[in-house]
Amino acid sequence: MDKNEQLAFNIGYATGAVTTGIVIACVVFIGVMVSKPACAQQSWETSPYNWQNSQYNYDNSSTKWENSPQNWNNSQYNYNANNGVYDNSGNRIGYEKIAPSGTVNYFDNDGRRHGYRSR
Secondary structure (H helix, E strand, O other): OOHHHHHHHHHHHHHHHHHHHHHHHHHHHHHHHHHOOOOOOOOHHHOOOOHHHOOOOHHHOOOOHHHOOOOHHHOOOOOOOOOEEEOOOOOEEEEEEEOOOOOEEEEEOOOOEEEEEOO
16 A cells, blocks of 8 residues: 555545544434433423512512511511521521412512522
C-alpha cells in the first residue's frame, strides 16, 4: 500500500469512526428521551394556572392585609409570630400564610411572594 492509498484508508476509517460515534450518541439520546417523559405530570390542584394558586388571586397577594408584611402578625420584628420561615442558620427570611382555599403562600420579609404549596 503506497502513501496515497494509506492516507485514503486512514481518512475513510476516521470518518467511519466519527459517523459510528454520532450514530451511537443519537441512539442513546433518543433512547433516553423515549424512556422518560419530556415533562413531569402536574395535577390541576398544584398547577400555577389554577386560580387558587395564582399570584394574581387577591387571597395570595401581599396587598391583602392578612398577607401584608405591615401586619404585625407577619412582621419580622414580632418575635411571637408563629408563621416565620427561617434559613439553615436560623435567620428569618420570610413568612407563610394560608389562603382561604388552603394554598400556603411563602413571602419574603418585604412581602414578595416566592412560592406556594397547594393543599
